[in-house]
Amino acid sequence: MILPTAELLDRIPTPVYFYDLDLLEATLKALTEAAGTDQRFRVHYAIKANPRPQLLDIIKSYGLGADCVSGNEVTAAIEAGFEPGKIFFAGVGKTDEEILTALHAGIGCFNVESEQELYVIDDFAREEMMTANIALRVNPEIDAHTHRYITTGLSENKFGIPMSQLDRIVGIALRLKGCRLMGLHFHIGSQIRNFDSFKLLCERINALTSHFDRKGIHFSSINVGGGLGIDYDNPDSEPIPPFSDYFRIFRENLNLAADQTLHFELGRSVTGQCAALISKVLYIKEGDTRRFAIIDAGMTDLIRPALYQATHTIVAIDKPADAPVMKYDVVGPVCESSDVFATDVALPELRRGDYVAIMSAGAYGEAMASRYNLRDLPEAVFSI
Numbered sequence: 376m377i378l379p380t381a382e383l384l385d386r387i388p389t390p391v392y393f394y395d396l397d398l399l400e401a402t403l404k405a406l407t408e409a410a411g412t413d414q415r416f417r418v419h420y421a422i423k424a425n426p427r428p429q430l431l432d433i434i435k436s437y438g439l440g441a442d443c444v445s446g447n448e449v450t451a452a453i454e455a456g457f458e459p460g461k462i463f464f465a466g467v468g469k470t471d472e473e474i475l476t477a478l479h480a481g482i483g484c485f486n487v488e489s490e491q492e493l494y495v496i497d498d499f500a501r502e503e504m505m506t507a508n509i510a511l512r513v514n515p516e517i518d519a520h521t522h523r524y525i526t527t528g529l530s531e532n533k534f535g536i537p538m539s540q541l542d543r544i545v546g547i548a549l550r551l552k553g554c555r556l557m558g559l560h561f562h563i564g565s566q567i568r569n570f571d572s573f574k575l576l577c578e579r580i581n582a583l584t585s586h587f588d589r590k591g592i593h594f595s596s597i598n599v600g601g602g603l604g605i606d607y608d609n610p611d612s613e614p615i616p617p618f619s620d621y622f623r624i625f626r627e628n629l630n631l632a633a634d635q636t637l638h639f640e641l642g643r644s645v646t647g648q649c650a651a652l653i654s655k656v657l658y659i660k661e662g663d664t665r666r667f668a669i670i671d672a673g674m675t676d677l678i679r680p681a682l683y684q685a686t687h688t689i690v691a692i693d694k695p696a697d698a699p700v701m702k703y704d705v706v707g708p709v710c711e712s713s714d715v716f717a718t719d720v721a722l723p724e725l726r727r728g729d730y731v732a733i734m735s736a737g738a739y740g741e742a743m744a745s746r747y748n749l750r751d752l753p754e755a756v757f758s759i
């Protein structure tokens with residue numbers, strides 16, 4: 376992505392999220408081209424990755440639907456102009472108010488995560504004289520080989536309905552008058568770079584759909600969730616994720632019937648590379664064993680390193696090519712030892728007042744910002 380110059384940064388407050396909307400558009404072009412002309416393939420954007428209205432506006436214009444995990448996200452999707460029928464609502468703990476919000480908005484599908492939730496949605500739908508489209512979220516017991524905090528498809532995770540109970544709960548869903556069972560939903564985790572996990576998911580789904588077909592139960596939709604990872608180590612060489620390879624896995628491995636739609640819920644891969652968190656160097660501190668670059672961004676602005684031990688590429692802005700290279704621990708000002716963006720990273724010699732860009736911060740960055748330590752929320756600026 377294109378970074379701002381130090382001269383420009385001198386005129387705006389930091390820390391600041393810098394969004395490259397051209398890159399977002401290029402990403403969406405690549406995504407929609409790779410998804411292809413098969414009308415059965417439907418892509419939804421997982422709003423939780425980044426709900427900025429400026430981004431939602433662009434994403435919607437490429438025809439994507441929305442994947443929401445709260446009532447407020449459903450409202451944000453409606454306000455951004457997403458077609459209600461293309462809005463899906465997942466989450467293990469939907470409140471009564473959230474269910475009603477989504478029902479009244481006329482969303483396309485509730486992804487239901489437990490038997491009890493099914494009864495609650497059914498009750499509300501019948502009270503409102505409506506029928507709720509639902510899919511059952513299945514926990515497919517597939518290891519996504521990603522950080523354990525972003526693995527969601529193992530039996531130890533709180534998400535989805537265990538496969539051992541699926542027959543029984545599908546039977547219940549088919550009998551409920553307020554619910555229309557559309558199909559099955561899966562989401563095995565996030566930042567998945569090993570496509571074997573997606574292949575395994577296809578095989579698991581094939582086994583399940585043929586099992587239900589044999590029982591005379593045919594689903595109209597299959598939802599494989601999101602999880603396509605991005606390259607945090609080389610954002611410059613892979614600014615756009617490998618969408619073609621990703622969709623090919625499903626095209627080649629999933630037995631999709633002619634009358635079935637296949638839904639994808641991509642978050643990180645859509646917005647991840649289109650922003651950098653830009654921060655000013657406050658102090659350089661020579662410790663006994665390490666050299667610290669203390670910057671004005673902290674874990675309150677970007678929590679991924681502290682929460683998931685994630686790494687982001689860090690670059691210094693506008694430093695001369697012949698500047699000596701030094702090793703730094705790049706740390707934030709927050710009173711937590713985990714407020715560290717990188718250890719032992721090689722950067723051109725930094726001085727107070729220099730700027731660094733923490734790359735690949737467009738997803739789960741600004742969206743997860745907090746005011747811990749009573750810090751201000753980060754600012755945002757947009758290219759164009």
Ligand SMILES: *Cc1c(COP(=O)(O)O)cnc(C)c1O
Pocket residue numbers: 421423424442444465466562564565566600601602603640641642643644
């Ligand atoms: C978070 C989430 C996604 C998006 O995951 P990414 O890794 O950002 O693609 C999709 N579906 C559900 C149900 C989610 O919770």
